[in-house]
Amino acid sequence: MMSQEEVKILADYIAENALRNTHQRFDVLDVFINSEGHFSIEELHELVKKKYPKASFSSTFRAMQVIEKAGLAARISGVDGVFRFEHLYKHQNHGHLVCTQCGQIIEYDNSKIIKLQKKIAAAHHFEPIRFGAKVRGICRNCQVKR
Ligand SMILES: [Zn+2]
Ligand SMILES: [Zn+2]
Incomplete structure (x- = not known):
């Protein structure tokens, strides 16, 4: 619903x-x-x-x-x-693993990475708006096909 x-x-x-x-x-x-x-x-x-x-x-x-x-x-x-x-609404922050072969996007918990990024931003007096942690690579299915 x-x-x-x-x-x-x-x-x-x-x-x-x-x-x-x-x-x-x-x-x-x-x-x-x-x-x-x-x-x-x-x-x-x-x-x-x-x-x-x-x-x-x-x-x-x-x-x-x-x-x-x-x-x-x-x-x-x-x-x-x-x-x-x-x-986007009420969707917790998460990172993405993007397969460059088939385009599949896998989500992972990136709360630790965001914590670190917040620290880095604060150290630079930088006000973050959106956090991202995207990793490009090859998914399990596509590895088998290689
Ligand atoms: Zn793939
Ligand atoms: Zn996502």
Whole structure:
């Protein structure tokens, strides 16, 4: 089930920015929030179509841009310029292992790394906004194929 909090955040953002209040945006939010993982816009659109067969690619694309601006989704750049969306709201900080062969993204707990990055930032009087710890490499499946 989609949490009412996320629906409210999106509805508030749409109202504050005087955007058109289309049901497609909430359909896309519904599918996105209920799908745990990292999705390219194409993958996400496939999921949206399963539940809402009339959805068009451009409406999914535009909806995700609004959902991202409302602070509910974050973009992670994958391999070959393909970016993927993941949940941002109430999603704990984590690092990513990105496979350069198949594009798979694995999450790991990066709380220790963030602690260290905070120390480093403080030492430089630097105010961090977003922490990242991305590692590129080759996933287990792709290692077997080599
Ligand atoms: Zn792989
Ligand atoms: Zn992630």
